[in-house]
Amino acid sequence: MSLLVDHPRLRWVAPAAAVAVIAAGGVFVSRIASADTGLPPRSAAQLLADVQQASRSGLSGTVVQTANLGIPQIPSLSGNGTGAVATGTGVSSLTSIIAGTHTWRVWLAGEQQSRLALLSGANESDIIRNESDLWVWSSRDKSATHYTLPASAAASPTPPVSPTDLPKTPADGASEALAAIDPSTSVTTDGAASVAGRQAYELVLQPKSQTTRVAQVRIAIDSETHIPLRVQVYSTKAANPAFEVGFTSVDFSTPDARQFQFTPPSGTKVTNSAITPQSVGGGAKPATLTHRLVGTGWDSVLVATLPADLATRLGQLKQLLTSLPSVSGSWGRGRVIDGTLFSAVLTDDGRVAVGAVSPNALYAALSAP
Amino acid sequence: MSVAERLSRPTRKRGRVVSTRLLRSEIGLIAGRRRNQMGLLVLAALPIVLAIAVKVSNRTAGGGPDFLDSVTSNGLFVSLAALTVEMGLFLPLAIAMLAGDAVAGEANLGTLRYLLTVPVRRTRLLVVKYASLCFGALWGVTVVAVVGAAIGIALFGTGPLTTLSGSQLPFGAASGRLVLVVLYCSAGIAALGAVGLFISTLTEQPIAATIALTIFTILSWILDGVPQLDWLHPWLIVDQWLAFADLLRDPPFWDNILRGLSVDAGYAVVFWLLAWARLAGKDITS
Structure with a gap:
């Protein structure tokens, strides 16, 4: 000393x-x-087969979703959610629905029980499914909505495809899926990811096209349980993922049954609502949308004509639309969103073009016959 | 180092039980100051105002601090609403006042050198000063919570507490959650106290130290509200202060709580060491 x-x-x-x-x-x-975890190599087809065979008996964890799509901020309806007076935190509550970071808590037990909780400040929204009961709870409004799922959905869902169409084994399915995307995408694997403290393989999808905005899609798959843990989509315009959703902590034991029980607390507005197969299948048929696809693979552009009545329904978005940059060309005039992963053009005469490409490619698609 | 301190060094070599006398005297000083008692009254007034406002008005929901519209279902929510508001400025201001008095105040009154000739080692003095600041932080937060719970229970009763996840907790478990909230908030204010202790060693004007710490707090809140600085947010002391809401989920969500506590601990260690380094080399002239 x-x-x-x-x-x-x-x-x-x-x-x-x-x-x-x-x-x-x-x-x-x-x-x-980002350390090399040195897992034994595994092919893309093996990984896809692993995922299909993964046990989904139960898990719980925290999922964080980050989006940086480069689209303009839409002030959410949340208003001044944080109550800190005179602290300037009101600024941060003006986050958009799509952009920014969201934290979810997830509990799953088998096919029939699941719970999702979206955490935002001192509020929480939950979706709780237990057998045929589905509850939606919002702590902000103190409201709960109860849906009763139809029996057919509550039972183990059977896809309406004849068995002969289906691949015989998961491995067959995996190789068929890989063959289907082979012309446009190169698929590689990487054994060096670490997600939520677990070693993971990564399935890397890389578009062969040079014009698309999507640089890479990386899907991390747990090396033991083969459950996908993280999806990252990289843009050609930024080094960090433009979209990412992944576990930050995960536990593969079956959660307590108590997690899936929901009783509306006293003082809650409870709405009961039954879901009929008609309402699921679109009983009120949506206005028909005439659309066509221009281009192939990652470069494809969806060009659609909006029905006239939709324009009036979009009235609320008017303010957002007028804040977008105005563009014009041989294809007409309109407003453009130039995002990190995709861009979109809405023309004044009610046509819309969307694709994972630059706006110039959209203009070309709009002028194409 | 004064001559008196050098001479006193050999006497410190004798092994003996750590005396709590200095700490007790320090806490007695803090509790006895009239301005601190007035400050506590202000802290305690806010939950009372909130509870009476909700009781008198008939507006059911909408706006206001978090938890305020849940108050009618359970009185404990008065504490939570009051803490949400007071963590913003009032509690940091209270700890800034205590921190200003801690070293700068003693230097200003000319009592610091007498303290050091008792003899008390500077390190021990700083440990005791910081311990009393931690005690002050816990005290302030507890007063807000206890007054809030008392007025809330008196006006709205003790129904089951609805968690943010929509489940209901019996009164005992709900009180347990409130105790956790109090401890978590106190940890944040105590970490701020370490920053204040360091600032307090830099000046002999207690009011300057108080203002500097208040500016530090408000600046942290403003930076925390700027989305373009999101890379900085995890390092700000205030970033996770309001995460105590996560303790009211079912089950409690610990990620942000643990992150907040580790940030608090980081600030406390770094700024206490800064204060220690500063005080050691400082010439105590008054």
Whole structure:
């Protein structure tokens, strides 16, 4: 201690060391996340087959979704959700529905029980499914809606495809799926991902097209349970993922049955609603949309003509539309969204073109016969 | 280092039980100051105003701080609404006042050098000062919570507490959650106290230290509200302060709570060490 007593300035080393340790800790954690975990190699077809055979008996965890699609901010209806007075946090509540970060808690037990909770500040929205009961709870409005699922949906869903159409084994299905996307996409695998503290394989889909905005799609698959843990979509315009959804923590034990029971608390507005097969299948038929697809694979552009009555229904979005940049060309005039993963054009005469390409490709598709 | 401190060093070599006398005297000083008592009254007034406002008005829902529209179902929500509001400015201001008095106040009154000739080692003095600040933080938050719970239970009763997840907790479990909330908020305010302690060693004017810490707090809140600075947010002391809402989910959501506590701990360690380094080399002239 006498060294420190005689040279008091040396004491500044201690706080500096503490800062260094904390900073190094932060860097170390992010290094671990990208460390080579050295899993034995596994082909794309094997991985896809693994995923199909994965046991879905139960899991719980936290999912974080981050989107940076480069589309304009839409002020959400949430308003001033955080109650901190005079703190300036009101600014952060103006997050858009699509952009920004959202945290979900997930519980799954078999096919029949699931619970999703969207956390936002001091509020929570839950969707709880237990057998044929489906509850939607919102802590902000203190409201709960109860849906009764039709028996056919509650029973194990059987796809309406004759068995002969189906691949015989998961491996067959995987190779068929890979063959289907082979002309447009190169598929590789990587054994070096770490998601939510678990080693994972990554299935990397890379468009062969040079014009699409999508640079890469990476799907991380847990090396033991073969459950997909993370999906990242990279844009050609940014180094960080433009869209990412993945577990930040995950537990593969079956959650407590209590998680799937919901009784509306006293003082809650409860709405009962039955879902009939008609309402699911679109009893009120949506206005017909004439559309065509221009281009192939990743470059394809959807061109559609909006029905006239839809324009009036879009009235609420008028303000958003007028905030978008105006463009014109031989194809007409309109407004454009130039996003990181996709772009969209809405013309003044009610046509819309959407694709994972640059706006110039959309204009070309609009002028195409 | 004064001559008196150098001479006192050999006497410190004797092994003996750590005395709590200095800490007790320090806490007695904090509790006895009239301005601190007035500050506590202000802290306690807010939950009372909130509860009476909700009781008198008939508006059922909408707007206001988080948890306010749940107050009518359970009195404990008065505490939570009051804490949501007071974590913004009032509680940081209270700890800023205590931190300003801690070192700068003693230096200003000329009592710091007498404290050091008692003899008390500077490190021990700083440990005791920080311990009393932590105690002050816990005290302030507890007063808000207890007054809020008392007035809330008196006006609205003790129904089951509805968690944010829509389940209901019996009164005992709900009180347990409130205790966790109080501890979590106190940890945040105590970490801010370490920043205040460091600022307090830089000046001999307690009011300057108080203002500086208040500016630090408000600046942190403003930076936390700027979305373009989202890379900085995890490092801000206030970022997870309002995450105590996660303790009211079912089951509690610990991720943000643990992140908030680790940020608090980081701030406390770094700024206490800064204060220690600063005080050691400082010439105590008054």
